[in-house]
């Protein structure tokens with residue numbers, strides 16, 4: 001009888017078996033089953049704009065199409081189909097990528113594209129940025145995982161993560177064998193940050209022998225949608241300075257802002273505005289992606305992280321690890337270059353690019369309002385407005401009887417509710433338990449991405465389900 005094999009379940013790395021990732025968890029799997037049975041499913045579980053009908057921006061696709069098929073550039077009719085600035089840009093990127101899109105690039109990404117990212121950051125923040133400290137990655141996820149892997153040494157290393165949080169963080173911390181140290185966002189304060197309770201969380205972790213090493217902020221927030229004010233970010237930077245924490249600033253939704261009171265401001269800009277000692281001492285990693293914003297190019301897997309105040313020897317180690325994967329995907333890098341360096345006023349494609357972008361962003365803003373109002377029209381639902389990002393995270397107040405029935409079915413109350421919602425309406429959401437929430441309080445996360453014309457019908461379908469659910473289970 002042969003002994004167990006390395007890839008038998010029982011023999012797997014325990015960290016692999018422990019890891020959870022709710023965005024594609026039980027609800028998603030059930031929704032996929034129902035879809036196979038022919039039920040119409042509205043997949044609002046993932047912030048995946050093009051999967052819900054959003055059209056890609058024209059200019060980037062024109063440039064990448066020409067980069068993917070450079071023989072088109074030799075066609076005498078190419079100018080009849082592609083605008084001159086797309087042709088010029090494609091030639092520019094092909095000159096930056098020796099061997100074209102089929103060749104590995106530098107493990108940190110194409111230098112010329114990293115230069116474009118540095119110039120974008122300089123324009124955005126008003127402070128110099130060094131392309132040598134910017135690494136292009138296969139989506140922001142890979143950058144986040146690489147940095148967490150570098151920081152976590154063992155299970156006594158803690159990472160401060162906002163709760164509710166985007167489960168990439170809990171999953172990666174678990175996978176790398178570290179400890180998640182939660183800091184709770186205050187729903188009643190519009191998902192605001194409470195540093196007093198955060199300090200308590202750090203003190204409690206330290207009393208258990210945890211070394212808190214880094215703090216994650218997600219701004220704008222996922223799933224909560226809040227936008228941090230400049231004052232909030234200053235507070236956080238002072239906190240990281242005092243507690244000697246690395247700040248991991250996840251800013252992938254920086255283009256997705258739907259209110260004017262708190263426009264996006266980067267952690268890096270606030271840090272440099274503060275000046276020394278904070279601007280010299282706090283180690284900061286900032287993340288961005290082409291998956292979000294009004295681009296929504298999730299499948300292209302374009303992302304970057306920028307390192308600030310990181311010692312050269314550490315940068316060398318980060319480079320070494322990046323080299324293991326040889327090269328970030330090259331098309332994704334070109335999408336990143338195009339996103340940070342889009343057509344400018346006067347360019348042939350500027351008007352079209354600007355009109356397309358504006359239309360998407362304005363529609364997202366309207367959809368955020370429609371969804372928030374729809375949830376708040378239900379007597380047992382309370383929903384903060386989606387100030388930014390792409391999600392709505394309503395609190396669902398459930399009758400005790402519903403919670404008892406859920407428990408007897410072996411389900412968390414919000415999982416039970418979301419499964420019933422899915423079966424009744426085809427709306428596929430993620431239960432709040434997948435993001436973390438305070439004890440006894442239940443939420444669901446959906447996206448504001450369904451087509452605007454479908455939104456009213458979706459919200460009335462939700463309200464019809466919710467009201468009948470409440471009637472069925474009222475105490």
Ligand SMILES: Cc1ncc(COP(=O)(O)O)c(CN[C@@H]2CONC2=O)c1O
Pocket residue numbers: 023045046047048138139140141142166168218222250252288289290291298302303
């Ligand atoms: C806060 C945050 N950071 C990073 C990522 C990863 O982005 P990349 O595509 O660049 O790897 C996501 C994706 N958001 C997931 C995907 O869709 N729904 C979500 O909650 C995210 O929400």
